[in-house]
Every structure is written in structure tokens, then in C-alpha cells.
Amino acid sequence: MMRRLLATSALTLAVAMTGCGRPAENLDQTGPSPQLPERNETLIPPMKIASPTGWDGDLPTVPQGFTITAMATDLKIPRQMLVLPNGDILVAEGSGGNAPKLRPKDVIAGVIKAGGKSKVKGGNRITLLRDADGDGTAEVRTVFIENLDAPYGLAFVDGNLYVANQDALLRFPYQDGQTRITTPGEVVTRLPSEVNHHWTKSLAASADGTKLYVGVGSNSNVGERGMSVEEDRAVVLEIDRLTGARRTLATGIRNPTALAIEPTSNQLWAVVNERDELGPELVPDYLTSVRDGAFYGWPYSYWGQNVDPRVRPADEEQVRSAIAPDYALGSHVAALGLSFATDGGFGGRFSQGAFIGEHGSWNRQDLSGYKVIWVAFANGRPVGRPVDFVTGFLADGEARGRPVGVSFDPQRRILLIADDLSNTVWRVAPAR
Numbered sequence: 001m002m003r004r005l006l007a008t009s010a011l012t013l014a015v016a017m018t019g020c021g022r023p024a025e026n027l028d029q030t031g032p033s034p035q036l037p038e039r040n041e042t043l044i045p046p047m048k049i050a051s052p053t054g055w056d057g058d059l060p061t062v063p064q065g066f067t068i069t070a071m072a073t074d075l076k077i078p079r080q081m082l083v084l085p086n087g088d089i090l091v092a093e094g095s096g097g098n099a100p101k102l103r104p105k106d107v108i109a110g111v112i113k114a115g116g117k118s119k120v121k122g123g124n125r126i127t128l129l130r131d132a133d134g135d136g137t138a139e140v141r142t143v144f145i146e147n148l149d150a151p152y153g154l155a156f157v158d159g160n161l162y163v164a165n166q167d168a169l170l171r172f173p174y175q176d177g178q179t180r181i182t183t184p185g186e187v188v189t190r191l192p193s194e195v196n197h198h199w200t201k202s203l204a205a206s207a208d209g210t211k212l213y214v215g216v217g218s219n220s221n222v223g224e225r226g227m228s229v230e231e232d233r234a235v236v237l238e239i240d241r242l243t244g245a246r247r248t249l250a251t252g253i254r255n256p257t258a259l260a261i262e263p264t265s266n267q268l269w270a271v272v273n274e275r276d277e278l279g280p281e282l283v284p285d286y287l288t289s290v291r292d293g294a295f296y297g298w299p300y301s302y303w304g305q306n307v308d309p310r311v312r313p314a315d316e317e318q319v320r321s322a323i324a325p326d327y328a329l330g331s332h333v334a335a336l337g338l339s340f341a342t343d344g345g346f347g348g349r350f351s352q353g354a355f356i357g358e359h360g361s362w363n364r365q366d367l368s369g370y371k372v373i374w375v376a377f378a379n380g381r382p383v384g385r386p387v388d389f390v391t392g393f394l395a396d397g398e399a400r401g402r403p404v405g406v407s408f409d410p411q412r413r414i415l416l417i418a419d420d421l422s423n424t425v426w427r428v429a430p431a432r
Contacts, residue, residue, distance in 0.1 A: 029284050030386050034328035036303060040279030041310075047109065049116035049362040050370065050399035052421055058400065060417075061392035062428055066346075068390065069136035071416070071427040076123030078418040078425055079200070080258070080337070080405035082154035082161075086176055087412060089129040089138070091425060092405075095122030096150025096166040096199035102224060113362050116399060118421050124148045126163065128179055129425065134412065136427050142179045145172065153203025153259070155212060157241060164201035164214055167193035169239065188212070189244040192232040195219045200336075204259035205241070207266035212239045213249065213290070215256030215270060222275050222310050223299040234298045236270065236290050250290050252322065254298040258338035258405065259290070260354070265380035271335035271356055272325065274302060277310075280364035281331045287338070287356065287375060287382065288325035297322035327382040332361035333369035336404045337418070340377075343410035346430060353377040355389060355415055357403035370394045372403050372417055390417060390428060 027035045062068045076093045083089055101107050125148055130140035145151075145163070153164035161172045163185060170185030191201050191214060198217025205212055218234040219225055236256055238249040255273040262269050268290040274283035275298065283302040295318065297304065299311045304324035307314070329335050337357025345351045353376040358369035372390035375382045393401045401419040408415050417426040 027281055029281060029330045030328050032327055032382075034284045034303065036284075036306060037279065037281050039282060039309075041277060044108065045277045045363050046280060046365050047112045047363050048365050048367065049112050050360065050367055050394055050397060051115060052118070053395065053398035053400055055400045055422055058395075059392070060390050060401065060426060062390055065431055066428055067431045068426055068428050070424050071131060071136060072127075072129050072138050072141060072425045073423065075127060075423040075425065076120055076125070077118060077420050078404065078423060079152050079420060080154055080202075081407040081416050081418055081425065082156060083407055083409045083416070084156060084174075087131070087409070089131075089407075089416060089425070090144060090154055090161070091127045091129065091418065092151040092154055092163070093123035093125055093127060094148065094150040094152070097196045098199075099195050099197040099219070109363070116360075116362060116402070116421070118423055120423055122150065124150060126151060126154075130179075131427075136429065140179065144179065145181050145185075150199055152200045153214065155203050155205040157205045157209040157212075162188070162203060162205070162212060162241075164191065164203040166196055166199045166201060167191055169201075169203070169212065169214060187244075188241070189239055189246055192216050195225065195229050197225070198255045200257055202257055202259045202270070204261060204268065206268070207261050210241055212241050213237065213259050213268055214239060215253075215259050217255035217257070217273075218298060220299075221277060222308055236268070249292055250294045250296065252296040252298040252300075252318075253290070254296075256290075257336045258357075260338045260340050262289075262354075262377065262380055263340055263342045264352070264377075267380060269338065269340075269354070271329070271338045272296070273334055274331075275299070275308070276332070276363050278308070280366070284328035284331045285333050285335050286325035286329055287327040287335070287354065291323070294323050295321050296325060303328075327375065329356065329358070329373075329386065330368055332364050334359040334361060335369070337372070337406035339406045339408045339415070341408050341410075345408065345410070346413060349376065349387075350374060350389075353382070355406045355408060356386075357406040357417060359402050359404055360393070360399065367394060367397070370399060370402060372406060372415075390426070393419075
């Protein structure tokens with residue numbers, strides 16, 4: 001009862017302070033050099049999330065020349081996807097995390113965020129979808145692997161499926177055309193799972209298939225749980241696929257929610273969710289190459305060497321070593337999906353670049369994200385401004401869906417989008 005009263009009173013205060021959550025005018029917060037305003041800390045951070053409303057027969061909006069259909073509905077919190085060589089689609093479904101609340105504002109944030117989530121319980125499974133005739137509807141749908149522990153990242157290499165649970169990286173032998181796996185997965189390596197403030201473990205395979213990369217998010221916003229619980233957190237791990245031996249590839253990368261290989265350079269890239277509670281326009285989430293040995297600032301600084309004064313003790317040496325990310329996506333857009341166009345993509349302006357799923361903000365008054373964007377690349381680097389690719393997830397301030405993982409299939413020239421609010425996998429294709 002006390003907890004409920006605390007949350008209610010704090011929410012009332014938050015509503016009274018909504019003006020603090022308005023963004024500065026005319027700030028450009030996308031691209032390689034985002035504008036960063038002064039910090040704007042408040043007792044209760046401004047929070048707002050779009051209430052779920054459902055699609056009611058409507059569809060997301062796609063560019064002219066494309067169509068979108070619901071390939072599968074009634075899933076159980078679809079997160080990330082993987083297209084197998086034969087065209088079958090695997091969908092990781094689940095929800096994890098067990099971090100205790102530390103402060104009253106943690107309780108408030110939990111209430112706010114819960115209001116924008118599906119009421120469906122996470123499936124802790126992987127579902128297989130097969131659309132053999134290419135009409136956009138899965139005529140075969142099976143539970144491919146069940147009894148998992150909050151599965152998220154997926155990769156396929158040399159006849160083996162790799163699944164990143166919230167506590168371990170697993171390997172499953174796979175036979176072409178298989179629709180169900182019942183044998184237990186082999187543990188390749190255990191993954192950091194203490195507290196699990198950020199529980200998702202993103203996953204990608206190197207271009208040559210010898211290494212697996214796992215993104216592990218931080219255990220706090222800015223170290224408020226103490227740095228002892230941040231060991232092997234806010235990092236990207238490099239894991240030998242055959243032996244499970246691992247090393248830390250990059251550090252200070254607060255929450256690398258999706259990983260992918262850029263096809264022209266074979267360089268690993270990530271989308272990253274940055275810290276909260278510095279204001280509605282701080283700090284921009286970002287897209288970046290993951291450089292070997294690089295430190296990206298968390299928790300001591302943001303966007304390079306901009307010091308975060310909340311972190312105690314400070315670490316000036318670490319700040320001096322921090323590098324800026326490659327490309328800002330905007331503050332609090334919550335980028336959770338990343339997939340590069342390959343083999344010419346959709347052609348035209350969507351031939352070379354990255355699709356990014358933006359789940360949507362909760363800690364600013366003007367909603368940001370809630371869409372899939374396109375960032376064009378040239379010579380292995382992002383160029384120009386981001387372009388809206390799939391929108392319509394917001395309608396009159398309410399959420400009909402929230403994009404998570406995205407997956408481009410070059411053989412069938414389709415883009416798949418996991419929507420964990422309406423529990424749908426959407427399929428975008430060129431119009432015939």
C-alpha cells in the first residue's frame with residue numbers, strides 16, 4: 001500500500017512538472033555532431049509514455065512503392081528476429097530482468113513504463129514462421145525452441161543456431177527445414193546476469209563466422225548501484241564461437257541493444273541507448289561502429305568527453321580516453337533494432353544503409369521514436385539525415401505498436417519488424 005501511495009503522489013508531482021520536459025527549440029540531434037543543450041536535472045524527471053490503443057484494422061505507414069502486412073500476430077513479446085538460409089523466420093519472444101528498485105523515482109518510472117507495455121506475458125521461446133509462397137502470411141508457425149530464459153539475440157553460423165538468453169549464450173545444432181528443436185542448448189559461455197537492470201543480450205556473428213559478439217547493458221542509469229555490479233557490463237564481448245573463450249571488445253557503451261555487421265567493411269556496428277535524467281534532449285541515443293579497445297564514456301561522460309557530474313567518484317583519466325559515437329539518433333528514441341541492407345537492399349535510396357527500430361521514449365513529454373528509420377551509408381559510413389521508413393505506430397498520442405528488432409532479407413527483398421506492443425511481426429515489401 002505504501003508503495004502504491006508513493007508512486008501515486010510522485011506521479012502527481014511529475015504531471016505538475018511537465019513543462020520541464022519540453023525540448024529546446026530547433027535542436028538538431030541527429031548525425032555525427034548533435035547539438036547538446038545544458039543539463040536539465042529535475043527532482044522528478046519528466047515522464048510520458050504513449051498508452052496502448054491497438055491497430056483496429058489499420059496498418060503502419062510505409063513509403064510510396066511499398067506494402068506492409070502482418071505476417072504473424074498474437075505472439076508473446078517478440079523482440080529480435082533471424083532469417084534462416086531457407087527463408088524461415090525465427091522470432092525470439094520473452095521479457096527478463098530482476099533489478100530491485102533503489103529510489104522513489106525508480107518506482108515511478110516502473111509505473112510509467114508498465115503503462116506502455118503489452119499485458120501479454122513473455123513467451124521465453126523462439127517461434128518459427130514459414131511463408132513458403134511469399135504472400136506475406138506465415139502458413140506454418142511452430143514453437144521452435146521453448147523453456148528459454150528471456151531470449152533476445154540470435155545468430156546462425158555453420159549449421160548452428162546461437163541464442164543469447166539473459167544469462168548464457170547457447171548453441172543448438174540445426175537441420176535445414178527443421179521446425180522444432182527439443183534438445184537442450186549447449187552453453188557456449190555464461191553471460192553477466194547479476195541484477196540485470198538491462199537484461200537484453202544482443203548478438204551478431206563476425207563476417208567470417210569465427211567470432212560472436214554479445215552486447216551487455218549496464219546495471220544502472222549512471223552507476224547508482226555501485227560500480228562493483230558493473231563488472232562486464234556496458235560492454236561488447238567478443239567470443240570465440242568454437243571454444244567459448246571471450247574478451248572485452250569495447251567498454252563504456254551503456255546499453256548496446258542491437259549489433260550487426262556493415263556489409264561493405266565487415267565492421268561491427270551497434271545501436272545504443274544512452275543515460276536518462278539529464279533532460280529531454282540529453283543524452284542522444286546513437287549508432288556507432290564498435291572499435292576494438294574503445295571506451296564510449298559510460299558512466300563518466302557522454303558523447304565523448306562531456307562530463308556527467310552525477311557519477312561519484314569521477315574518473316578524469318577515463319573521461320580523457322572517451323571517444324564520441326559515430327551518429328546520433330536523437331534523445332530517448334530507444335533504438336532496439338539494427339539491420340543493414342545487403343545485396344542492393346530495396347534499390348534506389350534504400351540500397352545501402354541501415355534500418356533501425358526505435359521503440360520510443362518514456363522520459364520526455366514530447367514523444368520521440370516509435371518508428372523505423374533508415375540511415376544511408378556510403379563507403380561504410382553513415383551519411384545524411386535519417387529518413388522515416390515505417391511510421392504510424394503513434395496515433396493521437398497513443399501507441400498502436402512499438403518497433404523492436406528489424407531484419408532485412410535480401411533474397412526475398414523484405415524487411416521484418418517485431419512489434420512488442422501489438423505482438424506482431426510486420427513484413428514490408430516492394431509493391432508489385
